[in-house]
Amino acid sequence: MSKTLNLVLHIWRQKNRDSRGGFVRYEISDVSEHSSFLEMLDQLNEQLIARGEEPVAFDHDCREGICGACGMVINGEPHGPQKLTTTCQLHMRKFKSGDELYLEPFRAQAFPVIRDLIVDRAPLDRIVQAGGFIGARTGSAPDANSILVPKENADRAMDAAACIGCGACVAACPNASAMLFTAAKAGHLNLLPQGQPERTARVLNMVSQMDSEGFGHCTNHFECMEACPKGIDVDFIAKLNRDYLRANVESREVNSSDNSAG
Amino acid sequence: MKKALSFLETTIGKKVVMALSGLVLFGFVIAHMLGNLQVLMGPEVFNAYAIGMHSLPAPIFWGGRAVILIAFVLHVTMALQLVTRTAAARPVPYTKKKNERTTYAALTMKMSGLTLLFFVLYHLAHFTFPGVAMGAYEHLGYTQVYSNFVNGFSIPWVTALYVAAMISLGFHLYHGSFSLFQTLGLVHPKRNHIIKGAAQIVALTVTTGNIILPLSVTFGLVS
């Protein structure tokens, strides 16, 4: 027979974007240690529905740590106390019976709360829309093996591409900065030969979009890396800074040659 | 497609300016410390050093001061712009927030920066443009810097203030010098621990060197 836990939860409840939120205290008992954190919330929600209270809304989908939908701040830590683990993969065996947990949404100006623990992370999508892509028209690609990519670069690109876009980096950052997210996407594409032609525009546009969304700036606390469920390294932030400087130099060259031509 | 923000409109651009101006100030702080440590070598050497500095050709002397002043102004301006911007980035604070990775130095950058801003103003008033009542002493001009130095640090609370400010400087330099590499993208996974270690050593050296100065008066090494 597996162990069970009794917990006290303080959960942020907020009806919609415009309403004021606040914490509500709940008690829950008989939570299996093998339950995931979200299954514990499912269990709470079933109890709430049974007594006529609206269930707690939280984002989740794949529940296997890859879609990036879930995420909340559990006792001050985005995705909770276990490293390299999304909220959905966090299991109750990491907690003790009697624990008192505060569940808050990711907090940032750029991530308004939609309801309870759900926030709007559309700014991250817009950063990608600004330049986080390689414009390869469908059907026009050369044979895949005609593009050689050194294994080290491919591996490093994959390290960055592992980002799941959950926003925990923003949530963890004392400045609510989205540098790690932006750096991961730009870094992934900038490391590959296929990404070179658009590199300058990509970096300029992504950084510009990131700053227009109202995220804070990076002051190298590296809390983002600590919170990142995929362990994305802050070296990618340094790389973004470097690429951004380089892009500015290169775009000036391009612009001045455009002027002389025109 | 929207037009991209210009270099100085972005947070990275502003941070690059901070990093470069910080580098200038960092160089100045080290030179300043090395110059002033000559006080330990006696009045002749120290006074001669001051006189030597002032007899540098005007373009170098004033040019140098101008560079430092510009770096200082840029550093402070960018800092204010970034800090006010980021203050708005999280309007609702966390009820609980655990920081796990950051350092005291990183978290107190704003405070140490502000402390240094006021300290520099005071320090200039204290030694370069004397006339502030606090810690007032008889300023004998740059030819007599040794006496000015001894007189200037003869009041215990002034010494205490300097020591406190230098500790702030140490923290500021530690996080600042390490951040500089990150901001300019000069890091490499294999070198990062070296950078971090070097930043610690340099910060500690500068703090110690600068604290020795007022304390040398307190403990009678310089009189």
Next chain:
Amino acid sequence: MELKSQAPTGPIETRWERHRFNMKLVNPANRRRHTVIVVGTGLAGGALAATLGEQGYNVKAFCYQDSPRRAHSIAAQGGINAAKNYQNDGDSVYRLFYDTVKGGDFRARESNVYRLAEVSVNIIDQCVAQGVPFAREYSGLLDNRSFGGAQVSRTFYARGQTGQQLLLGAYQALSKQIGRGQVQMFGRHEMLELIVIDGRARGIVARNMETGEIRAHLADVVALCTGGYGNVFFLSTNAKGCNVTATWRAHRKGALFANPCYTQIHPTCIPVSGTSQSKLTLMSESLRNDGRVWVPKNPADVTKSPDQIPESDRDYYLERLYPSFGNLVPRDIASRRAKDMCDEGRGVGPEVNGQRRGVYLDFKDAIQRMGKKAVEEKYGNLFEMYERIAGEDPYKVPMRIYPAVHYTMGGLWVDYNLMSTIGGLFVGGEANFSDHGANRLGASALMQGLADGYFILPYTIANYLAQTPRNTADEGHPAVREALDAVRTRTEKFLSIRGKRSPDSFHRELGQLMWEKCGMARTKQGLEEALAKIPAIREEFWNNLNVLGGASELNVSLEKAGRVADFLELGELMCRDALVREESCGGHFREEHQTPEGEAQRDDENFSHVSAWEFTGTNSAPILHKEQLEFEYVKPTQRSYK
């Protein structure tokens, strides 16, 4: 109704090419006059929306997640097949075609499968050009592995996150089009009704899941790329949000639903740990390349710690039963044998509802042979994932695995153009029934999703648009108003019942019934029992459901209720289909129809057809239509993996 597959005839190698030539084109200048709705933004939908946007069509894309990057394609781990023959090991388009038809147990349409194999090579080119960081060799060339029982190495992969990387590739291409304004993206929107005007699909009714606003969106053509219906079982490896609503609503409007009973059970999932379990987690099948599957020989040993069971007391049953394929037998076989072992009382792991449902997947030998470091390099992330969920270290204790519902081969019936029986309603990816027959091979789902989205639907949709008048109806059209009213009425109904039970409790009840009666092994008696019970559950659902909150707000219970309501109808159709198909094939195993060795026994004489069901009403029997399957190239044989 006669089902016309529209599949070309003649030499199979040139069917798609000839078909493409015969299709009509839309002049580039005219494309902006057309609006296409794409529902779902996974591999198929994301790739389709991106490609159509790029070509200049106005696209409206919908997904229920907050961002198109979260579609469940993202969770596929192992890889994507392509007949590149980069390993020079004898692969070819024809071999991939052959393997897929055979793997599907001869229940797929040859023309479609050949085309899938043919465009598979373009997919890899496309994805590499987009920057998908596939695994590489030190030479800089692409790496491949053998996967899911294939005897050639044709699987391309990106660590254990191939689905994620392919989806992000499509998402990035889509994002570019969203940034250009060519695709209008509707995140947190759920399609709740199809709008059919004069026999053609002309739009959808969608609910904004944040504000509750219900709106009609009109277009010239609608493409559903909304994934499978595995969540009918409640516990599956699907994402929690995966649902059948989009395709079921279309089915109710006249689109035939094909082969609903073909569900795939994946053999390597983490076993159920308790009664509060909300979903099952799959671990890549690649684990079977190096892990060895066993159970104790003696049922008395099941409670022993595995390291206390000596080699001589272990039964490596797959190696014993299938000496040549061993642990790499196809999914359906590996799954059923695991069930057999547990049914014999030799299952391991914790007891849940009185049963031990798990078998060991042991890496001890692999660690000895390759070294721990090599194992870690190959499977490190999977081992970590296992440890996070099961709380045990697989380097020390063998993993426990058990089959779980993973993929549904059935879906809306489509012709060779991937158009359903409703004109202008196209269906791509897992949502259609087309390419995998009764069983899908590993690493083929990603291939099909991207084939449909990048390389097939853009052609066939253009062909349709070129021959069809544009939509002229507006929101005042009676069909639009009727669809809107239907959605509003249904929403109000959910909110007005105010009974005692949550949507989840009904879903669990249905899921358990489906798993027991229409899961890995099915019997006539079991299916008949299920068919008797499901209407009763449905009846209670509509009288005792409790959905709190309102319609004009983010309401998770309301969303859930709509999905469960549709699953309650689909489940019945699945059982009916499974009952009528008096044979075993691929993922559909009827205990009455097995060989003496316990393998699936097909009945090609009577069941070499697609069963496509026509909806006639919630409580009236659907009508079965059959599309006969012809096998000109790959002659049906009994699958043998001995």
